[in-house]
Every structure is written in structure tokens, then in C-alpha cells.
Amino acid sequence: MRVMIADDAVLFREGVARVLAEAGFDVVAQVGDAASLLHRVREDPPDAVVVDIRMPPTHTTEGLDAARDLQERHPSVGVLVLSAHVEPHYALQLIESGARGTGYLLKERVADLDELTDAVRRVAAGGLVIDPSVVAQLVGRQRTRSPLDELTDRERDVLKVMAEGRSNQAICQRLYLSQKTVEAYVRSVFTKLGLHQGADDNRRVLAVLTYLRG
Structure with missing residues (x-):
């Protein structure tokens, strides 16, 4: 490279x-x-x-x-x-x-x-x-009401690792979860944040931006 x-x-x-x-x-x-x-x-x-x-x-x-x-x-x-x-x-x-x-x-x-x-x-x-x-630092800020409030603690954990740019496989390793479990959490995050359409790569970036902006 x-x-x-x-x-x-x-x-x-x-x-x-x-x-x-x-x-x-x-x-x-x-x-x-x-x-x-x-x-x-x-x-x-x-x-x-x-x-x-x-x-x-x-x-x-x-x-x-x-x-x-x-x-x-x-x-x-x-x-x-x-x-x-x-x-x-x-x-x-x-x-x-x-x-x-x-x-x-x-x-x-x-x-x-x-x-x-x-x-x-x-x-x-x-x-x-x-x-x-x-x-x-970004997620430690004071937050007003946001779609993130609908996420469970585990979904937040998944999204936090996703926010570092990590793949589903890396999330599995970090959180000690199976591939299918992580995929289910990611789908749930997309749904709760209203990201129903588009390629997964684009939805991941949009989910991360939502998370970081708070």
C-alpha cells in the first residue's frame, strides 16, 4: 500500500x-x-x-x-x-x-x-x-432530548464502537457478542434513528453523526 x-x-x-x-x-x-x-x-x-x-x-x-x-x-x-x-x-x-x-x-x-x-x-x-x-468527549456533553434516548444501553454500546469506525466484526470482539447479535443491534439502531433507506455504509455514517452530535 x-x-x-x-x-x-x-x-x-x-x-x-x-x-x-x-x-x-x-x-x-x-x-x-x-x-x-x-x-x-x-x-x-x-x-x-x-x-x-x-x-x-x-x-x-x-x-x-x-x-x-x-x-x-x-x-x-x-x-x-x-x-x-x-x-x-x-x-x-x-x-x-x-x-x-x-x-x-x-x-x-x-x-x-x-x-x-x-x-x-x-x-x-x-x-x-x-x-x-x-x-x-463528544458523547460526554450535556444532551437535550434526541432519538438516541430511544436506544437501549447495549445499543448505545454498539453505536459507540461503531462511532470509532469499527466493523461489525470488531464490535463482536470488543463487546464479546456474536455476529448475529451485533447485526440485530445494528439494524435496531438504524430503525430507532429513522435510517430506513440507503446503503449500510451510508446509514452507519449517518448513525455516527447522530451519535456524535447528540
Whole structure:
């Protein structure tokens, strides 16, 4: 799998590249700013990019802006945005467009090889990745009356794991449930949230957005 990395911190960037290379990824480019990343992707689109949310020249949202550009111009390229801080509103902005293959992960997760490589593979395959810390902060907010109130505790558990971008199989493993049981819970969640029509992938994203917005 071909991956590009964009981060202005050279040591961090090289560290991520080494970790991914050792895990079998082909790191085809390392750059220090968003403009260089977009240029390299235009020349030779990879399977996925890993991009810091803050880069030159302003160190604000260059990486997030690049992610949006890639979602629009290169929808087949998975985008994993890394952030040093829990910033839930940025995570929501990434997924609200409905684009496939996007993720938001805290930089501290890079120390976990399995977590990082799994996230890159999932966005490259068109999946959704949201850092568990972001999910926890969003769902910990005060909530007004919402369709989520109709869910049972177990359905909420299933939806919480789904909100991290996990598959039904991963939900089975996390919650120690059978495949059929998880499928039944997921169908029930869709029904209670009024998501009766459309492909399951789309309904999963809509269910996650409902959950995160509260």
C-alpha cells in the first residue's frame, strides 16, 4: 500500500515513515507542508495520506484544509489527519461531508503500531476512523432530548464502537457478542434513528453523526 506523509516536524515525520515502512507500507513521499502534499498527490495519487492538522505557514488548519481538498479532488485517496489535541469539531467537519476514507487520530496513537497501521488501512479502504478520545468527549456533553434516548444501553454500546469506525466484526470482539447479535443491534439502531433507506455504509455514517452530535 502506497502512503504519503505530511508533517513539518521532521523527526516525527521520519518516525511515522519508519513505523509504516516496517509494517509493510510503501512510503512514497514525505513533505513538510500542505501545498507540497497536494502537489505530490496530483502527480501520483497514493492509496492514503497521513497529514498533520497544523502545518506552515499559519499552523492552524492547513492539514484539515488539505484533507477537504483531497476528499473533493481525489476521493479514492484515504486521508488520516493527525492532531496533538482532542478537537472534536474538526473531527466532525471531516465526516459531515459524507466523504469516504477519512480519519482523525491523536498523535499519541502513533506510538501504538497496531492502532496506526489499522487506521491507515481502514481509511485507504474507504472506512471511517475517529479517535476514541474524541468520541468520549463528544458523547460526554450535556444532551437535550434526541432519538438516541430511544436506544437501549447495549445499543448505545454498539453505536459507540461503531462511532470509532469499527466493523461489525470488531464490535463482536470488543463487546464479546456474536455476529448475529451485533447485526440485530445494528439494524435496531438504524430503525430507532429513522435510517430506513440507503446503503449500510451510508446509514452507519449517518448513525455516527447522530451519535456524535447528540
